[in-house]
Each structure stands twice: as structure tokens, then as C-alpha cells.
Amino acid sequence: MTATARPPRAWELQTVLLMLAIGAAMVPSMVLLVSDLMIRSILLSAEFSGLSPLLLAVVENSGLINALFLLLTLAYIGGYFWWRRRTRDMLAPISGGTGDPTVHWAVQAWQLAIVTSFVVRFGNTSSDSTRDGIATRLVWDAIQAGVRLAGLVLLLVGVWQIREQVRRRVAEIGVDLRIRNTGSGRVPLVAPLGMPAIPAAADLEPADDGFWQRVGQLADAAGADLALLEITGKATRRWALVSPAGDLAAVRAAVPDGAIVTVFAEPPSAADTTAFIPAPADYYHGFLEDGVTGAFSYQTVRPTGVPVFLARARNARRWALYPTESPSSVTAVAGTA
Structure with missing residues (x-):
């Protein structure tokens, strides 16, 4: 039976933690996206009589939700670039093969989504306080939240695929990076x-x-x-x-x-x-x-x-x-x- 060379367990754990951080950042994004669309729908409804307690709680705590999303964003972005540097350092001694296994198109698409979300954010400058004006701003907010959520999904896919690419590269090169010192040298x-x-x-x-x-x-x-x-x-x-x-x-x-x-x-x-x-x-x-x-x-x-x-x-x-x-x-x- 043939054994397969693998990346270090510590790197595998770091990859899982990064994916969990990205997944955690998706939660407030989904909450903001869904709440924006539901509030807009209720505002434009002919039978509008107020917000449900759940939506009202989201509106009242929107600042806290946005702060949580910002904190998670800083965590996963910093975590991604740290993880990518650690991955390249890990692969440096066994460099070989074609292509860079730490590169994937989904990560580049995530970077484009970040730029797009900022463009949408600064384009939403309406100050109309009428019902229609508020509904329009909610549409732009929902678009921004949707773009951010799509970017997070792309990054999660990219990290997953990079993990598979790194595993294949280590196996192809044939150097098992799970080296354990047995105490005897x-x-x-x-x-x-x-x-x-x-x-x-x-x-x-x-x-x-x-x-x-x-x-x-x-x-x-x-x-x-x-x-x-x-x-x-x-x-x-x-x-x-x-x-x-x-x-x-x-x-x-x-x-x-x-x-x-x-x-x-x-x-x-x-x-x-x-x-x-x-x-x-x-x-x-x-x-x-x-x-x-x-x-x-x-x-x-x-x-x-x-x-x-x-x-x-x-x-x-x-x-x-x-x-x-x-x-x-x-x-x-x-x-x-």
C-alpha cells in the first residue's frame, strides 16, 4: 500500500479555521441582505402597518450588526493573507511543478467583489426620506450586501480549491511535510x-x-x-x-x-x-x-x-x-x- 505525502496538520487546521471565519462573516451579511429586502417589501406594500418585532430588532441593532460584520471582515481578510503567506513559506522548500497552487480565480473574483461593494456603497447617496426614497436606498443596501455575500462565497470556494491544489502539489512532489521528530533524530x-x-x-x-x-x-x-x-x-x-x-x-x-x-x-x-x-x-x-x-x-x-x-x-x-x-x-x- 502506497503512502501519500501530505501538508502539515497545523496547516490543515489553519485552513479550516480560515474557512470558519469566512463562514461566520456570511451570517451578518445574510441578515442584512434579507432584512433590507423584507423591509423594502413591507414599505411598498399597500397594507403597511409597521415592522414585525424581528425586523424591528434588526433595524434597532443594525449598527451592532454592521460593527460585527466589520470586525469579522478584518479578521477573515487578515487571516487570509496570513494563511496565504504561511502556505507559500511551507511550499518554498519543495518548489516545483507548474503554476502557483496558492492562486485561484475565485480569490481574484472575491477581490473584485470587494471593490464593487465599495463602489455600490459610495453610489448610494440618496437623502430622500419619502417611502419610495427609503425603498430605493434599501435596494442599494441589499445590492451591496448581496455583492459582499457573493464575494465571501467566492473566497470560501477559492480557499477550498487552494487547499486541494496544495495537497495535490505536495503529493506530486513527494515530500511529506508531516515530519515528526521521534526523539532519536x-x-x-x-x-x-x-x-x-x-x-x-x-x-x-x-x-x-x-x-x-x-x-x-x-x-x-x-x-x-x-x-x-x-x-x-x-x-x-x-x-x-x-x-x-x-x-x-x-x-x-x-x-x-x-x-x-x-x-x-x-x-x-x-x-x-x-x-x-x-x-x-x-x-x-x-x-x-x-x-x-x-x-x-x-x-x-x-x-x-x-x-x-x-x-x-x-x-x-x-x-x-x-x-x-x-x-x-x-x-x-x-x-x-
């Missing part, structure tokens, strides 16, 4: 678009004393930390480091039984990625060490995703891109000795 990261074939445990040698002795010899020969890839189950891949002349017993003890262990002879690099050209392969194992926390993250990389991986690696402390069929690696299965 090894952070699982899964890929959405398929995994390279996992060798059968029965076809592998056991990770016995002889295997770990070879691993130690590789680290000593390299004179630097070597990347150890641990595969458990169908989709969980985690990195660890094997240090030259280090404590192999601790590394060995941390590997669970049944895990497939691969150690690569080329150490992760801190070099610039600009001139790097990987060896041809169907898949690559991507190693990234966070420049701030030192946490490790794994990424399955297809050839089409190499430029995106290298762009992300520029901000890493160390990085590596290993062909899945690396001839210089050694592989074994833990717990079968």
Missing part, C-alpha cells in the same frame, strides 16, 4: 508516488557480526559518517549515521528485528548541489539533515523529482542521493542471525 518521511521494490528478507544475508564488521570497515575507510537506511514494513524508512570508529553496538541495538538495513559507502555531503548529477536510476533514496535541528528526513525520489530534492538539499546541513540499486552499498536483515 531519525524522522520518517514517506513518498506518495510509489516505492522502489523492497528485497525479500529471505533473499538477504542476516545482519550478523560479520555484516556489522564490514559496516565498520566501510566507515573507517570513508573517514566520515555513513548513512544507514532502515526499512520496516511497507513504507517506513528511517536514517541513522554510522560513525568511523564509533559505537556500532549502539547502532545495532537500535535496529528492530526484521528491519532491512542498508549502509551506503559514500558519506552524506555538505557540498553545494548545483553541479551534482546523479547516476541514472529508477528511484533514489534521499537523505537530508536539517540545518537547524539536525533531524534526518527520508525521501523517495524519482528522476523527475531530482531537481526539487536538490533545491531542498541546499538548505540542509548534509545531504545525499543514493540509487536504490547502489553497487557500493551493503544490505542485510536484522534479527535473523
Whole structure:
């Protein structure tokens, strides 16, 4: 079963909260729209005898309703632009693909609706206090409220669609942004678009004393930390480091039984990625060490995703891109000795 890369849960929660704020702003807009139309209808009725208690309450509290709408408007507009900046910051390390997933025509239409509502507001300058004059002003008020409500609906649609676009972009790129630090400095990261074939445990040698002795010899020969890839189950891949002349017993003890262990002879690099050209392969194992926390993250990389991986690696402390069929690696299965 293939796992799908997803945006962070915090971002998903922020998106839901933004949509709730937009929905909350719709309520006073709908109240004002409906009340304007009903009051106009009653005013022009031949049997006009006054307003119902409900409409009278709306009229008496119209200032409070407008103030509430203004407060909610400031909240959702500020929230939208903050959310959009956070979304672009989130996507910056994995920039790739065509188009900007944070752009949607519905958001542009919402911006046009805001401008239109202001035009309508400043065009409603009648001071006629007759019944017909008041009815005319109510029509303009209703148009303004309707335009604002339509704009809110468009923005809600736009945010919903942007969320879907961002989810698709993250899945296409293959970088799971839901990174959790497990406390051991090894952070699982899964890929959405398929995994390279996992060798059968029965076809592998056991990770016995002889295997770990070879691993130690590789680290000593390299004179630097070597990347150890641990595969458990169908989709969980985690990195660890094997240090030259280090404590192999601790590394060995941390590997669970049944895990497939691969150690690569080329150490992760801190070099610039600009001139790097990987060896041809169907898949690559991507190693990234966070420049701030030192946490490790794994990424399955297809050839089409190499430029995106290298762009992300520029901000890493160390990085590596290993062909899945690396001839210089050694592989074994833990717990079968």
C-alpha cells in the first residue's frame, strides 16, 4: 500500500479555521441582505402597518450588526493573507511543478467583489426620506450586501480549491511535510508516488557480526559518517549515521528485528548541489539533515523529482542521493542471525 505525502496538520487546521471565519462573516451579511429586502417589501406594500418585532430588532441593532460584520471582515481578510503567506513559506522548500497552487480565480473574483461593494456603497447617496426614497436606498443596501455575500462565497470556494491544489502539489512532489521528530533524530518521511521494490528478507544475508564488521570497515575507510537506511514494513524508512570508529553496538541495538538495513559507502555531503548529477536510476533514496535541528528526513525520489530534492538539499546541513540499486552499498536483515 502506497503512502501519500501530505501538508502539515497545523496547516490543515489553519485552513479550516480560515474557512470558519469566512463562514461566520456570511451570517451578518445574510441578515442584512434579507432584512433590507423584507423591509423594502413591507414599505411598498399597500397594507403597511409597521415592522414585525424581528425586523424591528434588526433595524434597532443594525449598527451592532454592521460593527460585527466589520470586525469579522478584518479578521477573515487578515487571516487570509496570513494563511496565504504561511502556505507559500511551507511550499518554498519543495518548489516545483507548474503554476502557483496558492492562486485561484475565485480569490481574484472575491477581490473584485470587494471593490464593487465599495463602489455600490459610495453610489448610494440618496437623502430622500419619502417611502419610495427609503425603498430605493434599501435596494442599494441589499445590492451591496448581496455583492459582499457573493464575494465571501467566492473566497470560501477559492480557499477550498487552494487547499486541494496544495495537497495535490505536495503529493506530486513527494515530500511529506508531516515530519515528526521521534526523539532519536531519525524522522520518517514517506513518498506518495510509489516505492522502489523492497528485497525479500529471505533473499538477504542476516545482519550478523560479520555484516556489522564490514559496516565498520566501510566507515573507517570513508573517514566520515555513513548513512544507514532502515526499512520496516511497507513504507517506513528511517536514517541513522554510522560513525568511523564509533559505537556500532549502539547502532545495532537500535535496529528492530526484521528491519532491512542498508549502509551506503559514500558519506552524506555538505557540498553545494548545483553541479551534482546523479547516476541514472529508477528511484533514489534521499537523505537530508536539517540545518537547524539536525533531524534526518527520508525521501523517495524519482528522476523527475531530482531537481526539487536538490533545491531542498541546499538548505540542509548534509545531504545525499543514493540509487536504490547502489553497487557500493551493503544490505542485510536484522534479527535473523
